[in-house]
Amino acid sequence: MLHRVLVHRSDPAAGLAHSPLQSATPIQAEPRWPVALAILALVMLLGILPDRVRFVSQWIVYFAGLIVLIPIAAVAATKSSFWLRVERAVMLAAFVLAAAATVINLLNLVTVMIERPKDVSGVQLLSSSIGVWVTNVIMFSLLYWQIDRDGPEARLNPHKTKPDWLFPQETAPSATVPVDWRPTFVDYLYLGFSTATAFSTTDAMPLTPRAKLLMMLEASFSLTTIAVVASRAINILGS
Numbered sequence: 001m002l003h004r005v006l007v008h009r010s011d012p013a014a015g016l017a018h019s020p021l022q023s024a025t026p027i028q029a030e031p032r033w034p035v036a037l038a039i040l041a042l043v044m045l046l047g048i049l050p051d052r053v054r055f056v057s058q059w060i061v062y063f064a065g066l067i068v069l070i071p072i073a074a075v076a077a078t079k080s081s082f083w084l085r086v087e088r089a090v091m092l093a094a095f096v097l098a099a100a101a102t103v104i105n106l107l108n109l110v111t112v113m114i115e116r117p118k119d120v121s122g123v124q125l126l127s128s129s130i131g132v133w134v135t136n137v138i139m140f141s142l143l144y145w146q147i148d149r150d151g152p153e154a155r156l157n158p159h160k161t162k163p164d165w166l167f168p169q170e171t172a173p174s175a176t177v178p179v180d181w182r183p184t185f186v187d188y189l190y191l192g193f194s195t196a197t198a199f200s201t202t203d204a205m206p207l208t209p210r211a212k213l214l215m216m217l218e219a220s221f222s223l224t225t226i227a228v229v230a231s232r233a234i235n236i237l238g239s
Helices: 002-010 033-048 058-078 081-115 122-150 152-156 185-198 209-238
Strands: none
Touching (some): 033 185, 058 081
């Protein structure tokens, strides 16, 4: 009996069997429409902002948005573990690319402001800063939503992992919180928004080193965008 228990505990696949990403049957899935709506809003905003300073063509933004939306729609339609894995991989890859693009865009804007200040108008800087800031909020919100407690489906299904963030609902009196409350995308969207505006945690408390580092990175992007680019744009428009 003891031998069988030890074998079971040493089996690396034993823990994965309970993970939604490894399940072969449909599972309980979080609604995807808020995620899809946020991505669509971001793509539309980047498309309509006037005279935005950009280093890639606009059609690349539309194509990237479509690539991200395909697995999201597939998960909503099928709730299969295969599409959950594809969605997670695409989301993480999209974050890396979007973060790199944000850094390049900010460096480009600051370079233009310093070396060729007459080549860029206040409207261009303001539009560009809005695009960078909103992209920053959405991409970090999606990342937080994907990584906390192994993702949205792991939070809804019987799969216990250590949280990266502690939300106030989890410490509030049970009478004030819905039964079996779990954080959803809207909670992570608010987390991303508050981090980008207050440059610190205002709602959920980061519990792990990666959560703290990611929030520091998001706040740094936001601070650079607001303090350097947007403030310069407002100064030019007011002069």
